[in-house]
Amino acid sequence: MGSIITATRKSRARVITQISALAFLNVHLLQLRSVCFPVLNCHSCPLAVFACPIGVLVNFASLRVFPFTTVGILGLVGILGGRLVCGWVCPFGLLQDGLHKIPTKKTSLSPKLAYTKYVLLIGLVFLVPFFWPRLPLTFCHLCPAGTLESAIPWAIMGVSSPWRFSFLLRVAILLALVILAIAVSRSFCRFVCPLGAILSLFNGFSLFRMRSTKHDCTDCDVCARECPVEIHPVHQINSAECVRCLDCTSTGHLALGIR
Amino acid sequence: MKNRGRFRLLFVVLGGLLCAGLVAFSALGVRYSVQGAEKSELFIIERSLTHSIERGPDGRLTMPSVSRDGSGTVEGKPGKQQPKPCPT
Numbered sequence: 001m002g003s004i005i006t007a008t009r010k011s012r013a014r015v016i017t018q019i020s021a022l023a024f025l026n027v028h029l030l031q032l033r034s035v036c037f038p039v040l041n042c043h044s045c046p047l048a049v050f051a052c053p054i055g056v057l058v059n060f061a062s063l064r065v066f067p068f069t070t071v072g073i074l075g076l077v078g079i080l081g082g083r084l085v086c087g088w089v090c091p092f093g094l095l096q097d098g099l100h101k102i103p104t105k106k107t108s109l110s111p112k113l114a115y116t117k118y119v120l121l122i123g124l125v126f127l128v129p130f131f132w133p134r135l136p137l138t139f140c141h142l143c144p145a146g147t148l149e150s151a152i153p154w155a156i157m158g159v160s161s162p163w164r165f166s167f168l169l170r171v172a173i174l175l176a177l178v179i180l181a182i183a184v185s186r187s188f189c190r191f192v193c194p195l196g197a198i199l200s201l202f203n204g205f206s207l208f209r210m211r212s213t214k215h216d217c218t219d220c221d222v223c224a225r226e227c228p229v230e231i232h233p234v235h236q237i238n239s240a241e242c243v244r245c246l247d248c249t250s251t252g253h254l255a256l257g258i259r
Numbered sequence: 260m261k262n263r264g265r266f267r268l269l270f271v272v273l274g275g276l277l278c279a280g281l282v283a284f285s286a287l288g289v290r291y292s293v294q295g296a297e298k299s300e301l302f303i304i305e306r307s308l309t310h311s312i313e314r315g316p317d318g319r320l321t322m323p324s325v326s327r328d329g330s331g332t333v334e335g336k337p338g339k340q341q342p343k344p345c346p347t
Contacts, residue, residue: 034301043308059307063314068285075278207271
């Protein structure tokens, strides 16, 4: 009973953190767009405060300049908590969590599809902008977060036309991912997000990481049922897919720690 | 097992220092020549967000909408203006 209460409090704390982060990242009063914040929040959003690290990586690849600051910030965040920001801060994660709560039939996809995000990272974030900087096929041109936060608002404000193939393609991708997020939990984070792909590289050795008390694990699989990214938190502890939402800690057999 | 934990912590400390070093190096040491002026990486980031900086055919970084002295406009092009986010 105690653990259930703790879990409810924890998930409420996570939602509050995610909503606060969404507000903080989009208060128009601050303008710090020369600094990137390590979550997927499009800097082309009329209200955005910080730059999106994926956008900066794409732009710097097309300029053929090494992004020292962005690599440093991503490295620091990754070394500290791995994908902790995916679970607790990212506004697109919040959207997906909300969409998955819609009561419809749920399904799951092959875990092997998780490699897609690494292909997209290498292809659409590094190679395409580096070798073909003028080709409108970088990750930013297709990013659903960018469509939601930037392309649609700018079209509504009349700055850009909504009757372009590129815009309609973006909206189609966004709709597909929204439907996917309703059916498959955190599908964008697991299969598409290039930022998640970068931060997942740190999950295995980051300072703050999951630890289990395996000796009292009864294999009840409650933690696996709680997990939004459909891994077994005890058997696949600190997996690259873990977004450190801490929902599994409600069982009392897992915790976030330094050791 | 204990050694593995120590090795991980050492890796975390060294990695953290390396990443912090990258940020500090960028802030203090990295400068790019843009139309004859030395610019910081933060400036490049800010300009790149609005696509108001590009690599020219000669391989140098240029800002197409700003004249070489950085003060005004290029013939037939819009003047130096507050960057607008790109309507991607």
